[in-house]
Amino acid sequence: MTLAEAGSPSEAPAAPAVSGIGTTRIKAAIAVVLIVAFAALPLIDSDQFTISLGTTLLITGIATTSLHLIIRTGHVSLAHAAFMGLGAYASVIAVVSYRLPYPVAILLAFLAPAAVALVVGPLLLRLSGKYFVLVTFLLGEIIRLVFVSWQSFTGGSNGIFGIPVPYAFLESPIAFFYFALGFALVCIGFVARLLQSEIGRSIDAIREDPRLAECSGIPVLRVKVTMFVIACGLAGISGALFGSFVRYIDPTSFSIIQSLNFVVMNIVGGMHQLIGPIVGTLFFVILPEFLRGYVELQRVFFGVSLILVMAFLPGGIIELVARLRRLLGRGREASA
Incomplete structure (x- = not known):
């Protein structure tokens, strides 16, 4: 079984028990x-390493939760890091080359990947399962090669x-944190609010059965494209x-490996709830960080973790x- 087949939400076994934790x-x-x-x-630990780790968690969290929007529609994208790269390059070029203010750069970071997603989304999202995964893999590689080839x-x-940092006071690691x-x-809260809305219920219906959702009056392709555009825009941020x-970007930061990491984070955490x-x-x-002295074993450990979670914890x-x-x-029933 391939990761594409095992990780596809539309094919993964349902985890009704997980929904039990979804109380308000x-x-x-x-x-x-x-x-x-x-x-x-x-306040607990102001060590620069700890603060940097916390900042990395926050930035990565935005990317993984934005991918969650796509996964909830029943698709697994391997181009998410490439869209993240589009946002990174758009904002950096706006600031470094054109001296635009940072709010404009952030807006461009959202709009650039969102615009590309709007163009390719209606075509990609007609595919499903392994075909969608394969095409997004190719799309991610094409975007990465553009980063490599467009040297000027x-x-x-x-x-x-x-x-440069957006503002002078952000030179402090704590301030940037x-x-x-x-x-x-803002970004994760927006995703949470979106999933709790009517459109959130629509994408869950689409994931379970696209044809039935279409028969129920849900514009399946339009909803999928909307979620894809929003998710890619948030990845750009x-x-x-x-x-x-990091104060430095290059194409290797947005490779297929990083996209795969985002997918694995969703699978291991749980694909059916935003907390996942x-x-x-x-x-x-x-x-x-706990395995820093055993770098060679990190990939082995992650691979074993993924296998164990998929085998024993489908949710x-x-x-x-x-x-x-x-x-x-x-236990309470037995004691009663």
Whole structure:
């Protein structure tokens, strides 16, 4: 079985138990805990490495949750990092080459990948399963090759150095951390609100059965394209933040490997709830730091983790919470 087949939400086994954790109170509690934990991080540990790790988590979280929008429609895209790169290059070139103000650069970071997604989306989203995965893989590689070949504009394989921070006060790692936190709250909050709306219920219906959703009056292709455009635009914002944070971008930062990482974070965390990609991001960004002395084993460990989750936790890591709740419920019934 290929990853494309195993990771496709439309083909993955349903995880009804996971939906049990989707109560409003639990979602609100998890959101509050995460927000408070991130907001208090510089107060708990102001070490530059810890702050940088937290900033990386926030930027990656925007990318993985934006991909979640596409996954919820029943597709797995391997071009997401390329769209992130479009946003990064658009914002960096706007600031470095044309001296445009940062708000304009962020707007371009959203619009550039969103415009490309709007052009290719109606064609790509008519495909499904392994065919969609394969074509998005090719699209991602085409965009990366454009970054490499267009040397006069993108710097080619050497990339772009010396990217300035948006504002002088963001030279401080803590200040940039809170800057990224603000963007993460807005972007992830927007995705959460979107999934809770009528259109969110529509994309869940499309994922379960596109033909039945079409018969129910849902404009399937229009909804898919809309989600694809929004997701790619948000990925572009994460790319702009990445460029400002690292102060350097090159094509290797937006390769197929990074797209695959975003997909794996969604699968391991859980594809049926928004908390899934957030948990997956925490797992795959923090855990390598504990394996820093065993770099050779990191890929092996991640591969084993993916196999175990797909075999025993079809709903991702968050399914553990549902299973624990069931066990606790049975224990209370037995004691009663």
